[in-house]
Amino acid sequence: MLRIYPEEYRQFQCIASACRHSCCVGWEIVVDEQTAKRYQQAEGDFAKTVRGALAHTDDGTVFRMEQGRCAMLQKDGLCRIIREWGDSSLCEICREHPRFHNRFPGVWESGLGLCCEEAARLTLTRQAPLRLCAEETDDLQSERPDEKTTAVLHLRGAALALLQNRSMPLFHRLSLLLALGTDAQLCLEREDIGALLCLCNAYGDEAHHGELWQMLSARVPSDRDPAWPVRRMALYLSRLPALETAWQTDMIKLLRGCPRRLMLFGRRAEIFYEQLACALLFRYFSADCLNERDALGACRFTVLAVLLCLSLEMRLSPRGTGGNAARLDIVRRFSAEVEYQPQALAHLRTMIWEEPAFETSALLRALV
Ligand code: SF4
Numbered sequence: 001m002l003r004i005y006p007e008e009y010r011q012f013q014c015i016a017s018a019c020r021h022s023c024c025v026g027w028e029i030v031v032d033e034q035t036a037k038r039y040q041q042a043e044g045d046f047a048k049t050v051r052g053a054l055a056h057t058d059d060g061t062v063f064r065m066e067q068g069r070c071a072m073l074q075k076d077g078l079c080r081i082i083r084e085w086g087d088s089s090l091c092e093i094c095r096e097h098p099r100f101h102n103r104f105p106g107v108w109e110s111g112l113g114l115c116c117e118e119a120a121r122l123t124l125t126r127q128a129p130l131r132l133c134a135e136e137t138d139d140l141q142s143e144r145p146d147e148k149t150t151a152v153l154h155l156r157g158a159a160l161a162l163l164q165n166r167s168m169p170l171f172h173r174l175s176l177l178l179a180l181g182t183d184a185q186l187c188l189e190r191e192d193i194g195a196l197l198c199l200c201n202a203y204g205d206e207a208h209h210g211e212l213w214q215m216l217s218a219r220v221p222s223d224r225d226p227a228w229p230v231r232r233m234a235l236y237l238s239r240l241p242a243l244e245t246a247w248q249t250d251m252i253k254l255l256r257g258c259p260r261r262l263m264l265f266g267r268r269a270e271i272f273y274e275q276l277a278c279a280l281l282f283r284y285f286s287a288d289c290l291n292e293r294d295a296l297g298a299c300r301f302t303v304l305a306v307l308l309c310l311s312l313e314m315r316l317s318p319r320g321t322g323g324n325a326a327r328l329d330i331v332r333r334f335s336a337e338v339e340y341q342p343q344a345l346a347h348l349r350t351m352i353w354e355e356p357a358f359e360t361s362a363l364l365r366a367l368v
Contacts, residue, residue, distance in 0.1 A: 006133070107149055164278065168210070171266070174367050179212065259318075304348075312334075
């Protein structure tokens with residue numbers, strides 16, 4: 001079994017009481033069955049306190065919320081269960097968050113979700129390009145990635161290399177990512193693994209990127225509004241239930257005045273947004289390709305997320321004075337409101353294929 005994870009994955013440590021946007025506030029925490037059983041069987045006064053903090057709902061056993069905070073969260077921002085019993089007594093969600101895992105034949109991938117402020121800081125403020133670690137695990141040694149999984153992982157490697165070609169403006173790299181996603185989609189639909197591997201050579205080699213960009217940019221229609229995709233995305237997001245009303249308010253602000261000249265504005269934070277694009281591609285590209293035969297959707301989602309976060313930064317801080325602190329907050333909110341809201345994510349992933357403003361040509365217009 002091959003284990004793949006970004007370099008910073010192992011460095012992550014919850015900052016607990018120093019966290020300004022704790023995951024124990026505002027989210028309902030569902031307790032897995034095994035842990036719920038353990039809590040029911042535990043003895044002692046504290047076990048009674050834990051059981052008193054549980055509620056049974058349609059979602060299963062959850063921690064009760066008191067004024068929007070998990071009932072086990074102390075005033076100082078620390079968890080009572082960790083204090084009394086230690087980390088190993090946490091339920092699965094609390095133990096794992098913000099880590100995510102994707103499993104494919106012979107491969108187990110793990111990463112850090114960007115809705116956690118510490119995970120976002122580690123992931124997005126790194127100057128060096130994203131580096132993935134790969135190691136063989138002792139368990140299930142005999143299981144190896146199959147041919148398709150191997151091809152998709154290679155192609156994602158090429159896509160990441162493309163996004164990390166810092167000799168080109170980020171918007172040009174994102175445009176080429178859409179071209180890669182379009183070509184990969186055709187290969188997946190035809191189940192043509194050989195052609196998928198050929199794409200690795202075509203897009204993975206830095207020497208070809210300039211030429212590919214020239215060919216692509218000549219085909220981009222100039223008669224469309226570059227802000228159209230972000231405006232439509234803001235419209236959808238403004239209509240969906242949100243964790244914070246401020247998010248809906250910001251979406252309405254974008255809808256009413258969507259910034260232009262994003263490319264110029266984004267130049268001051270190209271590495272930050274490159275890291276965002278790489279983190280999203282790492283999380284979604286292989287999973288979507290292998291589970292849903294959807295390469296282009298993952299690329300469109302990545303591009304839309306960068307455009308939305310950048311537009312919001314420009315709208316809220318037109319001179320870019322907020323720096324990385326403001327950017328991190330925007331990405332954290334995007335992740336919490338979109339990536340970690342099943343309804344919003346599912347809606348957006350469907351619209352990516354149905355909404356004309358999210359077609360590749362419209363996204364290219366926003367980037368070129
Ligand atoms: S959001 Fe991240 S840093 Fe904050 S409490 Fe949760 S896991 Fe810890």
